[in-house]
Amino acid sequence: MNILLVSHSNKIAELQPYVDCIYELDKSNIRLWYTNFIDPQDLLNYLNNNSKVKYEYMLVMSTLFDTTMENLPYKFIIYDRIDGGQLSYNTRKFIKNKNVVGVIKNYVYNPLTLYNSPYYRKHAEKLYAANLIDEPQHKVDDIIDLADLKKIHSGYGFGAYSGLRHTIKNLVLDNVIDFDKLRKFNLHCCLGTHLQSTHDLYKHQEMALNIAKNIQKSYVKVGVTFLQYIRTMQDSYCVLSPWRKGEAAYRDYEALACGCILIKPNSSYIISTPN
Structure with missing residues (x-):
């Protein structure tokens, strides 16, 4: 065929x-x-x-x-x-x-x-x-x-086939999660530079950032390097992952792979493979 x-x-x-x-x-x-x-x-x-x-x-x-x-x-x-x-x-x-x-x-x-x-x-x-x-x-x-x-x-969501086009594989997926580790940050919220856009689609992300900044021991940044992004996520207890144009983001899977609690809007009405 x-x-x-x-x-x-x-x-x-x-x-x-x-x-x-x-x-x-x-x-x-x-x-x-x-x-x-x-x-x-x-x-x-x-x-x-x-x-x-x-x-x-x-x-x-x-x-x-x-x-x-x-x-x-x-x-x-x-x-x-x-x-x-x-x-x-x-x-x-x-x-x-x-x-x-x-x-x-x-x-x-x-x-x-x-x-x-x-x-x-x-x-x-x-x-x-x-x-x-x-x-x-x-x-x-x-x-x-x-x-x-x-x-x-x-089809396969962002959590599958990550090794093909995502550098998280070598940085995170090959490591064992230490759930007993004391972490520096209570909340991690790092978003891309697209937040500079004035489009209404990104207003809810700006709102999330502004709220996250008021939480004690939070790491809130825009436009960091990927290595800095992952290392600080590994040193955080929770990750805030607001929607963008859709419900899912690589951030969701990165947070879970780093052993973090994932906080995001209710997205239970979508399915992927694996779900």
């Missing part, structure tokens, strides 16, 4: 987990092919130049799936790499296409019917720390029927 991976990334190892998540396929009989492009016409050129190879499936990054592909005679699996349960714009637009047989995401809403509720429909744009900022309800104008919702499957 030939599967063509279509991505704008040039690291095929990063895409392998998505193939591993297609449980119904016989892994021993899969041969992976790979192409990366920016313009959809590049994909058409690739297919024309490799016409002798028959692809049973195309695994396509959601940001690249467009009208050029939807009418091609292939079975498509869209992989939606995003840090929350919400569907990306392209995935939501094309999931109803008859040639799209599956969608694999890092995180999936449970139950799937949440994708048709007003709050979750606009989740990506209106994630303000569980509505700390008042927003009107949004009409759901593109209901996804149950048959198409069942195309959505949870």
